[in-house]
Amino acid sequence: MNKKTIAFVTGGYSGEAVISYKSAVTIEKNIDKDKYSVYKIDMHPTGWWYETEEGEEVAVDKNDFSITVEGKKITFDSVLIGIHGTPGEDGKLQGYFDMLKIPYTSCNAATSALTFNKRYTVAVAAFGGISVAKSLLIFKHSPVAASVILEQLQLPVFVKPNNGGSSIGMSKVTKPEELEGALQKAFNEDDQVLVEEFIKGREFTIGVFKNNGNIITLPITEVISKKDFFDYEAKYVAGMSEEITPAAVDEAIAEKIRNKAKLAYQLLNCRGVVRIDFIFNEVEQQPYMLEINTVPGQSEASIVPKQVLAMGWTLKEFYSALIEESFKY
Structure with missing residues (x-):
């Protein structure tokens, strides 16, 4: 059997690149090398590079996304996208690969661009019947006074960059002066x-992926932050949050979350694995969707790998399933 040739892309152009490199360690360790010939491509502002075993950096030919190693030109059957933030999570790379007709493991360009924009994501979700928090989108070129915002929204509020992830730049505001x-x-x-x-x-947060055409939900994780909310420190500093997988939750609540997660996956035409964050309001007995991460973290501390193991799969089986599913589009 001929091995498929896979490009595993990591790095990125934003502050989230540091998370991409952490995810890369887990992914590299668990891609099935018996099934696939894997080449790690590091994408950063200075260029796109493959590093040989001898430590030589080989530039990627962006005309056809190929590399030439020891005089041999290598092209790729599929791309496993492991870049958090731009250009791997916002649709830019997906559009590039679409033009080259190279399959990839994440959501398509339109869905990636949409879900990278938190406001547009919740607007589409609300249109499809999923509960979301009341919010305002503020643009730098059209500033809005804090007093005007507080006329329309009730404290406390969360303030966060509309594009991007890893909770960078996020704050919880409980007083008008903050x-x-x-x-x-x-x-x-x-x-x-x-x-x-x-x-x-x-x-709660839940991984969702497609396998053999079926939408599968991973075991739910409950996130209990030791800080006031689940910010960057709570996510990535050991001991700052407790993540319980699978969550100790009534089956009726779990079923509501799973159903809304599947609905969101369908509604937004997702592919590959995504992670969807919810707040379950116990008064209304209703899950509120916060956001969708289309390239969820894969580091040792990340939630999706823990959910995969809780489901009874190995990460090797999981990454193989994602790669095989990419060939169906």
């Missing part, structure tokens, strides 16, 4: 900022 500083912090990361009303409840 809002201006929180806006500035978020604008340092993005020229669009989302201000969103706080939903009281338990925080």
